[in-house]
Structures are given as C-alpha cells and as structure tokens.
Amino acid sequence: GNSVTQMEGPVTLSEEAFLTINCTYTATGYPSLFWYVQYPGEGLQLLLKATKADDKGSNKGFEATYRKETTSFHLEKGSVQVSDSAVYFCALKGSSGDKLTFGTGTRLAVRP
Amino acid sequence: SQTIHQWPATLVQPVGSPLSLECTVEGTSNPNLYWYRQAAGRGLQLLFYSVGIGQISSEVPQNLSASRPQDRQFILSSKKLLLSDSGFYLCAWSVPGTRWNSPLHFGNGTRLTVT
Numbered sequence: 001g002n003s004v005t006q007m008e009g010p011v012t013l014s015e016e017a018f019l020t021i022n023c024t025y026t027a028t029g030y031p032s033l034f035w036y037v038q039y040p041g042e043g044l045q046l047l048l049k050a051t052k053a054d055d056k057g058s059n060k061g062f063e064a065t066y067r068k069e070t071t072s073f074h075l076e077k078g079s080v081q082v083s084d085s086a087v088y089f090c091a092l093k094g095s096s097g098d099k100l101t102f103g104t105g106t107r108l109a110v111r112p
Numbered sequence: 113s114q115t116i117h118q119w120p121a122t123l124v125q126p127v128g129s130p131l132s133l134e135c136t137v138e139g140t141s142n143p144n145l146y147w148y149r150q151a152a153g154r155g156l157q158l159l160f161y162s163v164g165i166g167q168i169s170s171e172v173p174q175n176l177s178a179s180r181p182q183d184r185q186f187i188l189s190s191k192k193l194l195l196s197d198s199g200f201y202l203c204a205w206s207v208p209g210t211r212w213n214s215p216l217h218f219g220n221g222t223r224l225t226v227t
Contacts, residue, residue: 104155
C-alpha cells in the first residue's frame, strides 16, 4: 500500500536559517504529493502540492520538488521565521484518488 | 467560497459516555468527506470517508462510527468512549469524485479528552 516517511523531529533552527524536511514515499503509479502545515491548536492547512514528476510546488517561501527517481518530496525554505514554527506533514494521494496518506509529521521550532 | 465547520472545538467526556462530533461544509455539493484522528505525538489516522449520502467507508475497526445524513454533513459518533479515544479529531472535504490531484481541506479540529 501507499506510505509516507518523514524525518523525525523536532527540528530547531535559528531565525533566517535554511530549512529542509525530508519526505520519501512508496506508492504504485503516479501519486500526487502535498505538504500541510499545522499551527498550534489548529487544523491542517495546505501549504503546497505537486502532481507530476519534476513539478515544483511553492508557497510562502517554501518549495518542494517531486522527484520520482528518488521517490522524494523534500520541503525547503531559504530563511525561516519564528512564525514558521509548526508541525509539517507530508502526504500523498494515490491514483485511486479517494484518500490522503500522511507521514507522522515533523515539528519545527524557530528561535528568534 | 467553500468553508468547513467543526464543533465543538474542545470536549471532555468520561469513559463510557456517548460521543457526537459534527462537521458541515458550505459552498460545494456532494463533497468527499473524511474523519481523521491525531493522537498525541503521532501522525494522522484516517478513520472514515464518504463519497456520498449514506456511503461510509471505515478504515480502522473500533468503537467509533460515522454517518452522513445530509450531503454536506458528516457526524462521528460513539456509544461508549474509551480512554484510547482521546485525541484531536479532524474533519476534511475534497471535491467530488476520485480526483487524484485534489487536496483535502481541513476544519479546525475537535480536541477530545476522555477521563
């Protein structure tokens, strides 16, 4: 079946540091890939998505590239802010299209 | 635009009591609807999803059930809560059909504590 593996957290960075959160997946066919962000006490918000190989999703300074050869979708940001502190979830939707499979989430804490 | 509402935001219930969490979506017709649970320090687990009124798929056998009495209403229930039912419950919707590239849109969640 489909699965998503994310790097273990928490990740603690200083403001303006470079961020990478690793995500790899296992799926048959050609899934769509997503990153969601969850701020404390809130639901999940869609951050970005990519629907085919070599697509780059981007939003709010975050980027992730769909790498089919390495089955990866790593999240990056060049300069994090304190307001980026949250839990980030990688997810995929398989070709059946009926449900989303999530990774376990990575907590990011950014220090001023 | 579409909006999703979940309530209550927080709930404290004793073991053995019943549960009813409600979710409604506005601004779209025949959405796919989902219930996820997020246990403390863990990822998201899909509990139920529905592609139409009265159509419920269960992902994990447990003492919870779901119903969809109206097109845009999704209810999560239990007859008798267990301590292990504590967690953060999230409702979500997506566009109708099985479009593989459409994201899910989440409500703000209900934090349930079973004591």
